[in-house]
Amino acid sequence: MKSVIIIGGGVGGLCTAVRLLNKGFKVTVLEKENTLGGKVNIIKRNKFKFDLTASVLMTPDIYISIFKDIGKDYKKYINFVKLDTLYRVNYYDNTSIDISYDSRTMINTLEDIQDGLSKEYIDFLSESFKKYSISKSNFLDKDMIDIKEVININSMSKLIELKPFSSSSNYISSKISNEKLKNYLIFKSMYIGINPYDSSNLYTLIPAISQLYGLWYIKGGFYEYIRALEKLIYELNGSIKLNTRVDEILIDESRILGVRCKDKVYESNIVICNADYPYAIKNLFRYNLKRPFNKENIDKKELSCSVFILYLGLNKKYKELKTHNIYINKNFKESIEAPFKGEIPKNLSLYIYYPSHIDESICEDGYSALNIMVRVPNLTYKNINWDENSTKKIRNKIIETLKDLNGLEDIEEHIEDEEYLTPLDLEEKFNAYKGCAFGLSHKLKQTAYLRPHIKSKCINGLYFIGSSTHPGNGVSVIIDGSKVLSELIYKDYFND
Ligand SMILES: Cc1cc2nc3c(=O)[nH]c(=O)nc-3n(C[C@H](O)[C@H](O)[C@H](O)COP(=O)(O)OP(=O)(O)OC[C@H]3O[C@@H](n4cnc5c(N)ncnc54)[C@H](O)[C@@H]3O)c2cc1C
Structure with missing residues (x-):
């Protein structure tokens, strides 16, 4: 049985562990903290329980996909609740708008604010949904390792169709004439930690997806999803070691050898790094890797x-x-x-x-x-x-x-x-590099093929998953990323 070491028990590490266990790999997750989940975590204090960071759950089908893919019934693990009001948006002049999932209610709300505003919103949703569909099937769901995947007539024509070059703010302003609705959409477009006034309008797909797929809540809080993943790993006979910090990823010239912790070496020919990519490149390798995985490259990001x-x-x-x-x-x-x-x-x-x-x-x-x-x-x-x-x-x-x-x-x-x-x-x-909440920025020049790759080209057996690598930040994006990565690893080891 091929064994895999995963450094970090964040969403990316846990989802990849589940998928690889299901494909017959032997998996050990090493997590430096005493809880799993990484940034998706929980604070328990006296009478109160708080989700540490993530709270907005879009595209529930992606969360469910991991259970489906391994033949489990998600309802036995988590309980989704649909939200009727997606957001209550309060403005400094004491007015507010409720963004409703129900289209009739939403149309009425917008028409009460301004005649014709619902049509503008529906046009905006339709175009932004198109961007989502194109980027998901052509870029997000591909491993983006091979330049041929990027530079070909099909993907280039899709990129042109996306028209990604104007900013979110300019794009929203060209579609929506009402200042209040506009500012709500701009606020939502910065969800992944980018400046909506100077980053690609691709990310206006975020408010559109929230509206079209709805927002969901997991009973008990977001951390229940992490508990479910932990349960799946144990059911599939995976191993999790908490309080286990990896100090070095061991490599020879072209191969992965394993990882070194304080008092133990874990040998393995396959290592997946879920620790934040820029932190890992800067701290976990004794030698500088070849471009583009080198330390100097991180300083340019x-x-x-x-x-x-x-x-x-x-x-x-x-x-x-x-x-x-x-x-x-x-x-x-x-x-x-x-x-x-x-x-x-x-x-x-x-x-x-x-x-x-x-x-x-x-x-x-x-x-x-x-x-x-x-x-x-x-x-x-x-x-x-x-x-x-x-x-x-x-x-x-x-x-x-x-x-x-x-x-x-x-x-x-x-x-x-x-x-x-x-x-x-x-x-x-x-170990979030420079305390960034959302990893490397999602500027166009750091997206798709141009984002750090999930597979090292110079070290056999070294892979990456998480916010700072392709496909990027956000729980559902990373869950999808774990599918791409596990299929790639399976192909590398069983389909040669
Ligand atoms: C404030 C905030 C709000 C957010 N809100 C949302 C939201 O509403 N919806 C949404 O979908 N997403 C949201 N996100 C994004 C989402 O939380 C992240 O994209 C996702 O959790 C990142 O997962 P990851 O797999 O990259 O791993 P991380 O969470 O970065 O986990 C990496 C793990 O590796 C461990 N580790 C690091 N170094 C080592 C080492 N040397 N040895 C062993 N272990 C190590 C860490 O302790 C950690 O557990 C939010 C993020 C933040 C910060």
Whole structure:
């Protein structure tokens, strides 16, 4: 039986483990932390349970696909709940728009705002969906290792069809005339940590997919998906070792030999690195690999922004909040662009996650849990040191901004417990390179063939999976990526 070592128990590592076990490989996952899931994790404090980062679940079919592919019934592992209101979008002038999954409700909402706005929105959805279909079948679901896959008449004509060169903001402005709807769509297009004012309009597919496929919630919180993957790995006789940090990936000139941890060497001819790609290239190899996998190449890459998250345990429930909420502040463009210029925005625009709206099981009766996320600069910017002082400052600014939302004026009085996540935590806990929340940036020049490859060309048996490699960031994207990678490995070892 071929044995595989996977470094890191993030979504990418776990999904690849499940798929390879099902294909008959012997798999061991080595995770440095004492929990699985990487950035998809959980904080349990006193009466409260918080999802650490990911909360927005799009395209449930992709989450289900892993169970289907190995012949299991997902309903025995996770319980999906469909959200009727996708987002409640609050604006600084005290107005709000509910983005509904139901098309009739949504059309009525938009027509109440402005005559003809629903048609503009439907046109936008239709074009953005086309972009999604083209990029999924031609780029995302391909391994993108061979240049011939990229430079051929078919893929080039598909790329031209995508018209990816104008920014999300310009593209949205060309389709939508209403400022409020426009800003909601711009906010959603930066979901993967890019600046929507200067990055490809490809990512407007994100709000379109949310609208067309809906948003879903897993009962108990996002971490239940990680628990399900862990269960699958054990059922398929895989091995997981927590608190096991890999210090070196062992190679000779052209072959993988295994990995070295503090007190043990794990030998294997197949190693998959799920630790963040730029961190791994810089830290886990004794020798510099050949281009493009070399350390110097990492310094040329553009990075995504980071996040600051405030977790609030409240002794009150707020009926004014839906599960997903957005607050669009004044000077919106400044608030969105600031993190990409190394600044904390003067006026914060927020993403507010309130699972207590839909799930009674995560807190005791009468209590509720709230995460508030703000995009902030990554750690390449040295002007913010994330000490107690700077953390308190942004925490207070968030609370003051929250009080501007209808019904949340008294929120400070009801805080019973609180916790923070800073870029430093992302770096220290999960080895997220420079504290980036979303890995290497998804600029066009770092997409598809131009993103770090999932298979090393110079070292036989070395593979990569995760946000910073192809196909990219986001749980469903990585789940799909694990399918591509496991099929590639199977082909490499059984179909020669
Ligand atoms: C704030 C935030 C919000 C997000 N929101 C969403 C969302 O709503 N929806 C969505 O779909 N996606 C969201 N994402 C993105 C999603 O969480 C990530 O794309 C995904 O979790 C990344 O998975 P990964 O496989 O790259 O691994 P990671 O999560 O990066 O895990 C890598 C693992 O490797 C381990 N590791 C690192 N170095 C070593 C070593 N030397 N030895 C052993 N183990 C090691 C780490 O501890 C970690 O467990 C969000 C991300 C962030 C940060």
